[in-house]
Amino acid sequence: xxxxxxxxxxxxPVLLAPISWRTPIIMTVLAALALxxxxxxxxxxxxxxxxxxxxxxxxQLPDLVIGSRAAALALVLVAFALAGLSFWTAxxxxxxxxxxxxxxxxxxxxxxxxxxxxxxxxxxxxxLLSTAMTAALPLIFGxxxxxxxxxxxxxxxxxxxxxxxxxxLTAVLATVAGxxxxxxxxxxxxxxxxxxxxxxxxxxxxxxxxxxxxVVNVLVLGLTSYLFSTVLSDDPLRLNNPPQLPALxxxxxxxxxxxxxxxxxxxxxxxxxxxxxVALHIGLFRSxxxxxxxxxxxxxxxxxxxxxxxxxxxxxxxxxxxxxxxFGGASMVAAGLAFTKEVTEGRGYIALAAMILGRWSPTxxxxxxxxxxxxDSLNRVLNNIGSPVPYEILAMLPYLATIFAVAGLVGxxxxxxxxxxxxxx
Amino acid sequence: MTLELRxxxxxxxxxxxNDRIDLTFEPGRIHALLGENGAGKSTxxxxxxxxYTPDEGQILIDGEPVTxxxxxxxxxxxxxxxxxxxxxxxxxxxxxxxxxxxxxTGPLGIxxxxxARTLVREISARFGFDVDPDAKIxxxxxxxxxxxxxxxALSRDAKVLILDEPTAVLTPQETDELIEIMxxxxxxxxxxxxxxxxxxxxxxxxxxxxxxxxxxxVGTASPxxxxxxxxxxMVGRDVSLGVEKGPAEPNEQALEVAGLSVxxxxxxxxxxxxxxxxxxxxxxxVAGVQGNGQSELAEVLLGLRxxxxxSITLDGTELLGKSVDQVLRAGxxxxxxxxxxxxxxxxxxxxxxxxxxxxxxxxxxxxxxxQLGVGRQKTAxxxxxxxxxxxxxxxxxxxxxxxxxxxxxxxxxxxxxxxLFVASQPTRGLDVGSIEFVHQRIIAERDAGTPVLIxxxxxxxxxxxxxxxxxxxxxxxxxxxxxxxxxxxxxxxMAGVPPEEARQEAVEHPTAMHxxxxxEPS
Ligand SMILES: Nc1ncnc2c1ncn2[C@@H]1O[C@H](COP(=O)(O)OP(=O)(O)O)[C@@H](O)[C@H]1O
Ligand SMILES: [Mg+2]
Numbered sequence: 026x027x028x029x030x031x032x033x034x035x036x037x038p039v040l041l042a043p044i045s046w047r048t049p050i051i052m053t054v055l056a057a058l059a060l061x062x063x064x065x066x067x068x069x070x071x072x073x074x075x076x077x078x079x080x081x082x083x084x085q086l087p088d089l090v091i092g093s094r095a096a097a098l099a100l101v102l103v104a105f106a107l108a109g110l111s112f113w114t115a116x117x118x119x120x121x122x123x124x125x126x127x128x129x130x131x132x133x134x135x136x137x138x139x140x141x142x143x144x145x146x147x148x149x150x151x152x153l154l155s156t157a158m159t160a161a162l163p164l165i166f167g168x169x170x171x172x173x174x175x176x177x178x179x180x181x182x183x184x185x186x187x188x189x190x191x192x193x194l195t196a197v198l199a200t201v202a203g204x205x206x207x208x209x210x211x212x213x214x215x216x217x218x219x220x221x222x223x224x225x226x227x228x229x230x231x232x233x234x235x236x237x238x239x240v241v242n243v244l245v246l247g248l249t250s251y252l253f254s255t256v257l258s259d260d261p262l263r264l265n266n267p268p269q270l271p272a273l274x275x276x277x278x279x280x281x282x283x284x285x286x287x288x289x290x291x292x293x294x295x296x297x298x299x300x301x302x303v304a305l306h307i308g309l310f311r312s313x314x315x316x317x318x319x320x321x322x323x324x325x326x327x328x329x330x331x332x333x334x335x336x337x338x339x340x341x342x343x344x345x346x347x348x349x350x351x352f353g354g355a356s357m358v359a360a361g362l363a364f365t366k367e368v369t370e371g372r373g374y375i376a377l378a379a380m381i382l383g384r385w386s387p388t389x390x391x392x393x394x395x396x397x398x399x400x401d402s403l404n405r406v407l408n409n410i411g412s413p414v415p416y417e418i419l420a421m422l423p424y425l426a427t428i429f430a431v432a433g434l435v436g437x438x439x440x441x442x443x444x445x446x447x448x449x450x
Numbered sequence: 451m452t453l454e455l456r457x458x459x460x461x462x463x464x465x466x467x468n469d470r471i472d473l474t475f476e477p478g479r480i481h482a483l484l485g486e487n488g489a490g491k492s493t494x495x496x497x498x499x500x501x502y503t504p505d506e507g508q509i510l511i512d513g514e515p516v517t518x519x520x521x522x523x524x525x526x527x528x529x530x531x532x533x534x535x536x537x538x539x540x541x542x543x544x545x546x547x548x549x550x551x552x553x554x555t556g557p558l559g560i561x562x563x564x565x566a567r568t569l570v571r572e573i574s575a576r577f578g579f580d581v582d583p584d585a586k587i588x589x590x591x592x593x594x595x596x597x598x599x600x601x602x603a604l605s606r607d608a609k610v611l612i613l614d615e616p617t618a619v620l621t622p623q624e625t626d627e628l629i630e631i632m633x634x635x636x637x638x639x640x641x642x643x644x645x646x647x648x649x650x651x652x653x654x655x656x657x658x659x660x661x662x663x664x665x666x667x668v669g670t671a672s673p674x675x676x677x678x679x680x681x682x683x684m685v686g687r688d689v690s691l692g693v694e695k696g697p698a699e700p701n702e703q704a705l706e707v708a709g710l711s712v713x714x715x716x717x718x719x720x721x722x723x724x725x726x727x728x729x730x731x732x733x734x735x736v737a738g739v740q741g742n743g744q745s746e747l748a749e750v751l752l753g754l755r756x757x758x759x760x761s762i763t764l765d766g767t768e769l770l771g772k773s774v775d776q777v778l779r780a781g782x783x784x785x786x787x788x789x790x791x792x793x794x795x796x797x798x799x800x801x802x803x804x805x806x807x808x809x810x811x812x813x814x815x816x817x818x819x820x821q822l823g824v825g826r827q828k829t830a831x832x833x834x835x836x837x838x839x840x841x842x843x844x845x846x847x848x849x850x851x852x853x854x855x856x857x858x859x860x861x862x863x864x865x866x867x868x869x870l871f872v873a874s875q876p877t878r879g880l881d882v883g884s885i886e887f888v889h890q891r892i893i894a895e896r897d898a899g900t901p902v903l904i905x906x907x908x909x910x911x912x913x914x915x916x917x918x919x920x921x922x923x924x925x926x927x928x929x930x931x932x933x934x935x936x937x938x939x940x941x942x943x944m945a946g947v948p949p950e951e952a953r954q955e956a957v958e959h960p961t962a963m964h965x966x967x968x969x970e971p972s
Contacts, residue, residue: 312559320539320550327537330501331551331602332522442540 052108067094074147083280093142100135154287161398166353167376168390173346178322178443182238185373186245190215191354196364199267216351224343231447269361305387322441400426458507467493482656490665500524530608540588622941626961698917703730710760722925728901735916743925781869796848804829832861853884
């Protein structure tokens with residue numbers, strides 16, 4: 026027998042890539058910013074109060090009261106230690122997601138303790154998390170929409186427009202029907218219609234996907250704004266006054282301290298989201314449908330040669346994905362809020378960032394969207410309880426979080442290889 | 451099952467890629483389709499596989515006409531194909547690739563991965579493959595990827611198996627194993643369509659041979675016909691197999707590469723600690739299976755890629771760290787691997803492409819103004835000298851055939867005084883006439899005293915033009931050997947076996963093709 030090439034994966038033990046110091050360096054810089062930015066300037070003698078249970082919880086825990094300066098400094102020191110640890114892991118070429126995550130939590134708490142130092146009402150942690158979930162919802166569904174499309178090879182820049190269309194239809198139809206659940210049925214239809222435009226132009230007419238997406242966003246923004254300022258403004262009570270989607274409290278689970286409210290005292294959209302994560306994860310990575318979708322997104326020609334209809338798969342995924350985004354749009358008016366001009370405020374783009382940060386996986390996108398949602402709600406909660414940081418700076422938080430997360434944590438990401446390119450039919 | 455093509459015609463615009471082709475493939479036969487690059491072999495197979503719809507003609511299975519609306523129909527009819535460019539999804543596992551499109555599923559469409567693995571193991575066992583069902587395609591060497599393609603076709607019970615230029619990516623030993631597999635399949639009743647332009651292989655395995663030229667069937671041949679007969683049938687005229695060249699006369703000029711290492715975009719090494727010297731007046735050919743760092747090596751020489759370690763000195767001057775422009779001005783001529791992507795701008799005219807890397811220099815420019823007249827005159831001279839077949843030098847270069855496009859690239863790179871000439875896959879995809887021409891020009895450049903580096907995955911090419919041969923495997927040079935080295939030895943080196951061991955092994959286990967070659971003096 027002659028010598029044949031090795032048939033098993035070959036990985037090189039000898040020559041290695043240069044060590045990437047990016048993550049440890051970013052961590053050190055952030056810890057230093059925290060130290061000199063606020064931790065050192067925490068006034069001595071003040072105390073920070075943190076609420077651990079919500080008002081509705083069955084078992085009430087006492088508030089946590091700690092010395093502000095000592096606690097903030099201690100947390101920042103832990104952060105420095107973690108940055109050091111991260112130098113060590115990088116040196117040894119290990120990859121750890123836990124270190125940056127714990128690091129982030131430490132810095133966030135250090136910041137919160139400083140921000141509420143001496144504040145009489147204290148930080149309502151369960152409420153903060155609960156609103157974080159609400160703020161994350163459109164991002165989560167938006168990111169799901171993005172990955173559903175992109176996994177099949179179509180870049181969906183039009184998430185913004187799909188969220189907006191979903192929110193608009195929900196507000197109007199829920200108001201007209203007098204039933205919040207009717208809005209939930211209307212929302213995905215709105216998203217899907219927008220998705221259909223994207224699909225037809227990018228798949229059938231093979232127009233550049235990014236350009237179509239941007240044009241669609243502008244179109245939907247213009248249309249909804251026009252309808253808002255004409256039709257809806259004429260009779261806001263009968264057209265733009267959606268009923269609130271009720272919170273469904275799950276007994277016992279919702280009583281869990283700190284996170285119970287956020288996870289289990291929410292409206293049906295949140296529960297639908299839980300189901301969606303599981304279904305999407307299994308669907309994409311375990312099912313026949315997912316294998317084919319990913320094949321089409323990675324190497325459409327190869328999929329074609331085994332008898333998979335590339336463009337039909339793409340059509341289906343784009344329309345379905347867009348419907349998911351539309352559904353997410355409903356969450357923006359679910360609290361009984363009226364639709365306003367550009368109610369999405371660029372969340373569609375943040376959702377796209379969440380998708381990338383989450384590496385095109387449903388669970389990753391969920392985690393990333395929750396991170397951005399948290400930054401968003403932090404800004405509002407701190408603003409409400411009166412914090413020493415100017416509102417304008419706080420308002421930048423979600424975007425800063427996006428930039429740091431994408432730059433520092435993502436590393437080398439690999440989008441589906443066939444994304445962005447039309448397939449000849 | 452008997453598969454018949456009757457009067458198949460396929461046109462791309464005005465080009466008739468297949469002209470009334472009649473062919474029959476029978477069970478238990480290896481039918482070789484022999485034809486030059488561009489003859490229309492792949493087009494015909496894509497018609498047969500449902501990827502293209504024929505403009506005229508019929509496909510018949512066991513005498514019944516059938517119509518394929520897509521590859522799905524062809525597969526359902528029992529036709530399997532291993533494409534010239536593999537149709538595997540790099541990020542999927544072997545098992546996932548094999549079952550894609552006909553996945554075993556449980557409730558809710560969940561894929562039965564265990565069944566998929568078993569399928570892969572069963573077929574592997576039948577042919578003695580050692581393929582791990584859970585390995586990711588992108589981590590596998592090309593030879594193994596090809597086996598995955600074969601497993602994929604067999605997993606769908608292909609009765610007719612089309613192999614489109616399957617040996618292009620294999621070492622001679624791997625080719626030998628593939629031939630063994632083809633015979634095994636034939637003996638179990640599969641009809642095999644074996645497409646190639648390599649005469650040696652056809653003679654080793656084919657039961658019958660059909661020769662195609664310019665889209666037409668020009669005749670049939672027998673495996674016992676001589677190589678020269680097959681060659682003249684394929685090309686349409688008598689051809690000399692091989693280049694006439696005298697012995698090298700090395701001079702003082704030299705390219706010295708020492709300790710060169712290169713990383714790819716994700717940080718894994720693609721070129722490791724490579725050192726060699728080429729003297730002026732000498733051709734060093736870098737052989738190896740595609741993807742073993744040769745292309746990267748060529749790109750580093752031009753400055754298209756950064757090296758992480760090492761040095762490249764040309765006549766004592768360091769080239770590493772210089773910009774591409776500086777390297778070109780230092781007198782380096784470079785023919786890239788993919789001429790249509792990196793060598794030419796297809797919508798530009800022949801003149802514009804000819805002055806592409808010197809348009810800003812004397813004599814093509816004076817200050818900020820281009821000297822169009824000079825460009826035109828020099829291009830006309832070069833087109834004449836390099837025998838570029840064109841109606842007008844103002845035509846876009848995309849209107850030329852592959853061979854003529856390559857001549858434009860060569861004309862550009864060789865029409866100035868060179869101190870080093872580097873060409874990557876200089877004859878890939880060319881017809882025999884152009885190959886001969888390109889080889890002659892390369893040897894002429896050598897004889898003018900320039901050091902020449904040729905990267906080629908075609909062993910025939912390496913053997914016909916090299917003065918010395920460096921074999922690369924996984925980024926390292928396995929060894930540098932003399933021009934006359936046996937192809938079996940080179941083949942083993944291409945799989946990473948060091949030269950000494952390779953020599954022994956080759957004597958003990960000659961390949962089947964080696965024996966074919968031995969039958970006649972060539
Ligand atoms: N999709 C296509 N569009 C236009 N021309 C093509 C296409 N595919 C192949 N051709 C042309 O058809 C001819 C035959 O090509 P091909 O079948 O690939 O040859 P072979 O496989 O024998 O090398 C070539 O001249 C090639 O340029
Ligand atoms: Mg071909």
